Amino acid sequence: MNIRFFNGTILTLENGTELSSGEVWVFDHLIGYVGKPQDNNIKWDREINLNGNLIMPGFKDAHTHSAMTFLRSFADDLPLDKWLNEKVFPMEARLNDDLIYAFSKIAIMEYLTSGITSNFDMYISPNPVIQASIDCRFRTVMTGGLNNFTQTVEEIDECYKKYNGYNPLISYELGFHAEYTCSRELLEGMASIAKKHQAPVFCHNSETKKEVKECLDRYGTTPTVFLDRLGMFNYGGGGYHCVHMTKDDISVFEKHGLSVVTNPGSNAKLASGVAPISKFMKKGINIAIGTDGPASNNCLDMFREMFLTTSLAKLKEKDASAVDANEVLKMATLGGARAMGLRNCDTLSRGKLADLIVIDLNQPNMQPINNITKNLVYSGSKQNVVLTMVNGNILYEKGEFNIGEEPEKIYETANKMLAKIK
Amino acid sequence: MNIRFFNGTILTLENGTELSSGEVWVFDHLIGYVGKPQDNNIKWDREINLNGNLIMPGFKDAHTHSAMTFLRSFADDLPLDKWLNEKVFPMEARLNDDLIYAFSKIAIMEYLTSGITSNFDMYISPNPVIQASIDCRFRTVMTGGLNNFTQTVEEIDECYKKYNGYNPLISYELGFHAEYTCSRELLEGMASIAKKHQAPVFCHNSETKKEVKECLDRYGTTPTVFLDRLGMFNYGGGGYHCVHMTKDDISVFEKHGLSVVTNPGSNAKLASGVAPISKFMKKGINIAIGTDGPASNNCLDMFREMFLTTSLAKLKEKDASAVDANEVLKMATLGGARAMGLRNCDTLSRGKLADLIVIDLNQPNMQPINNITKNLVYSGSKQNVVLTMVNGNILYEKGEFNIGEEPEKIYETANKMLAKIK
Known part of the structure; x- marks a missing residue:
């Protein structure tokens, strides 16, 4: 899958907690590009408008x-x-x-x-x-x-x-x-x-x-x-x-x-x-x-x-x-x-594994905006996580899971098993 | 507004942290009924199926x-x-x-x-x-x-x-x-x-x-x-x-x-x-x-x-x-x-002010279910809040606000004002 995230606030973690704005391109399981918008003739499977929200390593x-x-x-x-x-x-x-x-x-x-x-x-x-x-x-x-x-x-x-x-x-x-x-x-x-x-x-x-x-x-x-x-x-x-x-x-x-x-x-x-x-x-x-x-x-x-x-x-x-x-x-x-020895999925950089997340800044706990990275630590919450990608696959997006089995089924199975051993 | 919440897990806080199941009826700004389902010929403005989720005082x-x-x-x-x-x-x-x-x-x-x-x-x-x-x-x-x-x-x-x-x-x-x-x-x-x-x-x-x-x-x-x-x-x-x-x-x-x-x-x-x-x-x-x-x-x-x-x-x-x-x-x-001297909005009881919330139990941080009230304190999160009602009005539901002004406008105004005084 080729996925283009555009219109984002980017925290690569390559240079401390410095932020930039632009795009992140994912090709299959790897990050292919991080930077300013540029012309391309790539056939995208998905193009995701971040609306200024933060994209960063998971x-x-x-x-x-x-x-x-x-x-x-x-x-x-x-x-x-x-x-x-x-x-x-x-x-x-x-x-x-x-x-x-x-x-x-x-x-x-x-x-x-x-x-x-x-x-x-x-x-x-x-x-x-x-x-x-x-x-x-x-x-x-x-x-x-x-x-x-x-x-x-x-x-x-x-x-x-x-x-x-x-x-x-x-x-x-x-x-x-x-x-x-x-x-x-x-x-x-x-x-x-x-x-x-x-x-x-x-x-x-x-x-x-x-x-x-x-x-x-x-x-x-x-x-x-x-x-x-x-x-x-x-x-x-x-x-x-x-x-x-x-x-x-x-x-x-x-x-x-x-x-x-x-x-x-x-x-x-x-x-x-x-x-x-x-x-x-x-x-x-x-x-x-x-x-x-x-x-x-x-x-x-x-x-x-x-x-x-x-x-x-x-x-x-x-x-x-x-x-x-x-x-x-x-x-x-x-x-x-x-x-953890995960040398290949630390920063948001070209050639690294596409393990990344999108953080919703348009939530009251992030507003008004003084300092985005301090907000992550001091006022951030699960509520702000709008997308989680592992190895180039979007496994969680806007509250929905994409993990091969329905949540209701997973909960039901676990509760039944728990009842048996209690 | 007459609002009926049904199929809920109920924490009234009348008897410690004991739970029950049933319905909560809200008439205008007051709680009208809490208990087992019963026949009624009330004209409801909304009937909300809680699907087993928790309803409790805010x-x-x-x-x-x-x-x-x-x-x-x-x-x-x-x-x-x-x-x-x-x-x-x-x-x-x-x-x-x-x-x-x-x-x-x-x-x-x-x-x-x-x-x-x-x-x-x-x-x-x-x-x-x-x-x-x-x-x-x-x-x-x-x-x-x-x-x-x-x-x-x-x-x-x-x-x-x-x-x-x-x-x-x-x-x-x-x-x-x-x-x-x-x-x-x-x-x-x-x-x-x-x-x-x-x-x-x-x-x-x-x-x-x-x-x-x-x-x-x-x-x-x-x-x-x-x-x-x-x-x-x-x-x-x-x-x-x-x-x-x-x-x-x-x-x-x-x-x-x-x-x-x-x-x-x-x-x-x-x-x-x-x-x-x-x-x-x-x-x-x-x-x-x-x-x-x-x-x-x-x-x-x-x-x-x-x-x-x-x-x-x-x-x-x-x-x-x-x-x-x-x-x-x-x-x-x-x-x-x-x-706070809010004697009238403490428990979820008939005659009390309708200040209440709905907590989503069908989220991974609440599963499998061993103890719902302990979960609230130890693993609960903003992510679990699906509805917040104040004085009989639903002001927040599934991520949407109903507070008389659009969130984007509120953020924009606040950020502009902040920029001026910085």
């Missing part, structure tokens, strides 16, 4: 567990350990691949409504999550959820080989659940696979104080330093959450060029704490933003996460100038793409 | 400065005093009533998109704010913004007499800006008017640590206790923000039945702190939620404020079970109505 949800939509608002307002052990784990034990597939589809729909064009997903069974993305034509970077009870080092190795090159929409990064859910043996196994593939490794890291304390008790050092000593991060990677980080931990991230994936909504709702974003920024560490899964958030909304990333940093540092919103916008796009 | 935005849309994203990521003195005040000095009217209309549109059916507004000039609401058919409770530079005690007295009974959509509560912007003489004047009318009084209170410290230096006591000693709260009222509150302050609120209006988004973005919501709840103090103005938030979104109210409390108390979401939902509706 958001990257850099940490999530899509299938956990089935636990959305299932058990809130409980202490963390009760929530996890009495509510989440017993329900997850009843899952199978069909259920994971059905519940993941709802998450994909929600990503699309929030202008999210790809996700970095970790779950107990990767196959149905990946299949849901392929069937919806959504882009997913999957990572391993290895722990003492689920998946093995060999399985992770197999997945790495199987899913890289499997489908243009899918890639796979090495990963394990967390230090506190993996034996030392498992972790050493992971480090050896990282070495074998010379590949980055991702995991939950220092999400709670308890986790850090237990690692200190167990190994005499923090999770980050301990994992680094095993050689886990010799080829890069990153950590999800990174709330309770010491100076040494931050140095490890700096040394290996690791990415921090911050999850402010989940960290707030579960009372885990606020990540030291300014400290990471000062060290030049790549920062990405994730929603975490819908069991702990409970929504998959990059606008809410962006607002939280800056406003919680401001609260933490008692400084209204902390963590500029334009930096947060870059985290939600460029930072995510870098963490 | 949200009350219990503290805002509508006209400040003109400063939305105008000056963010600055320290508080620089933001206020170098950016906000010089721009506000250029305002006139025409501008305030135009900028207020954009706020009203935004309230409607967020399911907000009335606002508690404080601004330097009340008349154009009130006129904008009347022209849009929106409900506004106005309060005085008295300070050393704007408005006088006599003007507040006049407004109180003029605007109560002025229009069915408008009421007026006594108010002043804050202790730190009013001389003792002014404050004593306010207290005497409160006595004269036996009326409640509202003001910004203990928003920042600096404000409390300066009052301690000036009068040897906190703002709340100082104002109470002047007799300010003998007939009730409340405080906006209430972030830095002592035990004695909370006792004053308890003693006089005052309302706390919390503004978590603004308090976070300006790095002011987190209000002690659980402490207020334990004392049975009425709590309402406000967005504050769009200069400091920067949006007028009750969904974001509800999520922040509970999640910031959880962070503050390091307890994921703090401030249950169902309580937050009551704050955003019943709590607001009580603070």
Whole structure:
């Protein structure tokens, strides 16, 4: 499909948050042109008048567990350990691949409504999550959820080989659940696979104080330093959450060029704490933003996460100038793409993958217009997302989904399945 | 107009957050019936099939400065005093009533998109704010913004007499800006008017640590206790923000039945702190939620404020079970109505004013369905608001406004006016 977007306000993210006006041409799955209107004799399948609205790269949800939509608002307002052990784990034990597939589809729909064009997903069974993305034509970077009870080092190795090159929409990064859910043996196994593939490794890291304390008790050092000593991060990677980080931990991230994936909504709702974003920024560490899964958030909304990333940093540092919103916008796009290894879908530039969104500026929350990029972070909302394109396909437009199955059918299937396991 | 909503999921808020299914009938500006379907020979102007979607009382935005849309994203990521003195005040000095009217209309549109059916507004000039609401058919409770530079005690007295009974959509509560912007003489004047009318009084209170410290230096006591000693709260009222509150302050609120209006988004973005919501709840103090103005938030979104109210409390108390979401939902509706003196538009009940909203449950952020009221707080979004009715009039439906003027015209006027004063 050849699609021409014209009459747009353009945020390429090539030059910070600078805006321009003009056209974006999409040829099949690639961006073919970004710039001023020019004569052409291209046969367009669609020509879309943006009426001055904003066109920009899609958001990257850099940490999530899509299938956990089935636990959305299932058990809130409980202490963390009760929530996890009495509510989440017993329900997850009843899952199978069909259920994971059905519940993941709802998450994909929600990503699309929030202008999210790809996700970095970790779950107990990767196959149905990946299949849901392929069937919806959504882009997913999957990572391993290895722990003492689920998946093995060999399985992770197999997945790495199987899913890289499997489908243009899918890639796979090495990963394990967390230090506190993996034996030392498992972790050493992971480090050896990282070495074998010379590949980055991702995991939950220092999400709670308890986790850090237990690692200190167990190994005499923090999770980050301990994992680094095993050689886990010799080829890069990153950590999800990174709330309770010491100076040494931050140095490890700096040394290996690791990415921090911050999850402010989940960290707030579960009372885990606020990540030291300014400290990471000062060290030049790549920062990405994730929603975490819908069991702990409970929504998959990059606008809410962006607002939280800056406003919680401001609260933490008692400084209204902390963590500029334009930096947060870059985290939600460029930072995510870098963490997820999506080098080819970061900016809105010729030759990049056509993962892009259109933001309606003719809504009251954007008016009158003083500063469009700050509006995205401070007053933007799902309501402003009028179009979401992944890999050149328009999957969401003006409230309508184009993902191969009717929304009503997806909801009905998911609710029926949920009723069975409750 | 006689309007019948049928096939709905109903949250009346009469019995906590209990849900039922059935119909809601609106006759002119009042709710005529809520319950199971029943035979009738009423001539309906409209019959709306809710398809199982939720119908509930509208949200009350219990503290805002509508006209400040003109400063939305105008000056963010600055320290508080620089933001206020170098950016906000010089721009506000250029305002006139025409501008305030135009900028207020954009706020009203935004309230409607967020399911907000009335606002508690404080601004330097009340008349154009009130006129904008009347022209849009929106409900506004106005309060005085008295300070050393704007408005006088006599003007507040006049407004109180003029605007109560002025229009069915408008009421007026006594108010002043804050202790730190009013001389003792002014404050004593306010207290005497409160006595004269036996009326409640509202003001910004203990928003920042600096404000409390300066009052301690000036009068040897906190703002709340100082104002109470002047007799300010003998007939009730409340405080906006209430972030830095002592035990004695909370006792004053308890003693006089005052309302706390919390503004978590603004308090976070300006790095002011987190209000002690659980402490207020334990004392049975009425709590309402406000967005504050769009200069400091920067949006007028009750969904974001509800999520922040509970999640910031959880962070503050390091307890994921703090401030249950169902309580937050009551704050955003019943709590607001009580603070604003809107006794007649709190619940969805026969004889109450028809200020109500319809929430689309057939959106991915609400699916699959485990708990609808928790979804509202934890995953709800403007995207779910499909209809907003104020005083029996449908002012917003499926993205379209019905407020007497076209949105494009309102944006155009506001942007032109903004360009002139920049």
